[in-house]
Amino acid sequence: MxxxxxxxxxxxxxxxxxxxxxxxxxxxxxxHFISAQAALDAILRGDEDEYFNAFQNFTQSIEKFLTFDSGRVKIKHSISQINRVLEKCLDGLYKSNGTLDGKIQISEAEKQKILEKIGEASGRDVRIHLLADQLIKLVFEQIAESWDEWREGLSDRIAQKSQYWNSEHSPVFSQDKLIRDYTNQFIRDLSTEIDEWGNAKLKEVILQENLKYLDTSIASELDAIQGEFNSIDQNIQTNFSKQLKISISGINDDFTGMGGFGGGVGIGGALAAGLIVFTGLGFIAVIVASVAAAIAGSFGLVMLDFDGIKDQIKGKVFELGFQKFDESMDKIFEKLNEIVNSVFENRVESASRVIAQAIALYENLLEQQEKAHNETLEQREAEKMWIYQKRQELEQIQNQLEIILNKCSIV
CATH class of the missing domain: 4.10.910 (30s ribosomal protein s13; domain 2)
Incomplete structure (x- = not known):
């Protein structure tokens, strides 16, 4: 200012x-409102003016924060983490105590229902896997059709772009460098084409439509399981539905993109980087040697003007480049297979983890009940006393942590 x-x-x-x-x-x-230039001028002059004082206050505030405040922040963060662990432990102790008190009472018929629910959950997992397999097959059919359509006009598009290839090197005195420049520009234009197809067609159309259908089906299956746990909570006073709901919410991040290919360079970029296997120095050297030999054998350099020679070189780079590109189809579809399977498996595995947790909760409920029915009164009382003692110890630790936190706030 x-x-x-x-x-x-x-x-x-x-x-x-x-x-x-x-x-x-x-x-x-x-x-803080400071002027580094004005403060420096004041220091050099030896004046303690408003700019010097403002800058000094700023540095003192930083020193104070690094010396005191940052430590308090770290302590509070660590205490918060410990408290979360303690709360989880206390919650587990309360559940165990509730089981021992006979709060969870399930009849033999209800046990059978839970076993049936375990079977239903497993069936939902199988349905999700089967649907994903069907959609992957459909995706590859759509990819093949879209790829053929894209490839059909690719030569014309690259040929059009080749008109703008340029190089500062002479086709006579530095022919190898000229060929290398044209080869790099061919690779650049082909990479751009692949990138555009991968993002505009593969990602935004083919994968998005099929993944949306899979996501909807997964959500329907998980919602059904969630509904079953809501009913259990109401009948026998558990909080299993809350635990499952947290897990279901946690997979939303898995469903918002394309896994490892959704961000960064994107699917098109992954294809362009991973599929053009001939973009290394070895390929460029082969093209340089092949083009140079073809040009030397097809005409005498003295017979043509420089522009004519350049056009001939462009044509050979174009021809040999597409030859190598077509030879790399196996690598191309290998990369496509990796991408497609990755984005689908990411979702299926996330859903399977939630279903596995649901089954574990069902099994845990049955185990708790079986344990409660088989324990003697003496055993139950001894365990209840142990639980009570551990709960007191944890609550005492929480109180001590609260005292430490309050002291940090005061300092």
Whole structure:
């Protein structure tokens, strides 16, 4: 800021934004208005003016934060993590105590129902896997059709782009370098074409449509399981539905993209990087040698103008480049197979993990009940006493952590 008025306006705007009705930060010395240049000038002159003092306050605030505040933040974070573990342990102890008190009472008929629910859950997992297999097969059929359509016009598109290939090297005196430049431009244009097809057709159309159908089917199966656990909670006072709901919510991230191929370079970029197997130095060397030999054998360089020679070289690069590209089809479809299977398996495995947890909860419920029925009264009382003691110990630790946290806040 060059003027005092400008500095005041900026300062007022920032203070309204940061410390207004809904403040972003709280506490003193959190916002500093400094001028490094003005502060440096003051230091060099030996003056303790407003710029020098403002900069000194800023550095002191940083020192204080690094010395005191950052430590408190780390302590609070660690205590919060420990508290989450303690809460989980306490929750498990309360459930165990409830089982011992006979709160979970399931008749033989209800046990049979739970066994049936385990079978139903396994069946839902099988249906999801079968549907994914069917969709993968359909995706490859659609890919083959789309690829053939894309490949049909590829030569014309690359030929059009080849008109704009250029190089500073002479077709006579530095022919190898000229061929290398044209080869790199061929690879660049082909990579762009593959990238565009991979993103516009494969990702945005073929995969998106089929994954949407799979996601909807998975959601329907998991919702049905969730409904069963809601009913169990109401009948026998458990919180299994809440545990399962958290797991179902946790797989949403798996369903928002294309797995490892959804971000970064994208599916098209992965294809372009992984499928053009001849883009290395070895391929370029082969093209340079092949083109040079073909050009030398087909005409005398003195007989043509430079532009004519360049066109001949472009034509040979174009011809040999597509020959190598067509020879790499096995590698191309190997990469496509990796991409398609990865994005589908990502979703299927996520759903399977949730279903496996649901089955484990069913089995845990049966185990708890069986244990409760088979234990003697003496055994139950001894275990209840142990649970009570452990619960007290954990609660005492929580209280101690609360004291530590309060001391950190005061300091």
């Amino acid at each position: 060059r003027t005092e008025k400008g500095r005041e306006q900026v300062q007022q705007r920032i203070e309204r934004f940061v410390q207004g009705q809904n403040p972003i930060v709280a506490g003193e010395n959190r916002v």
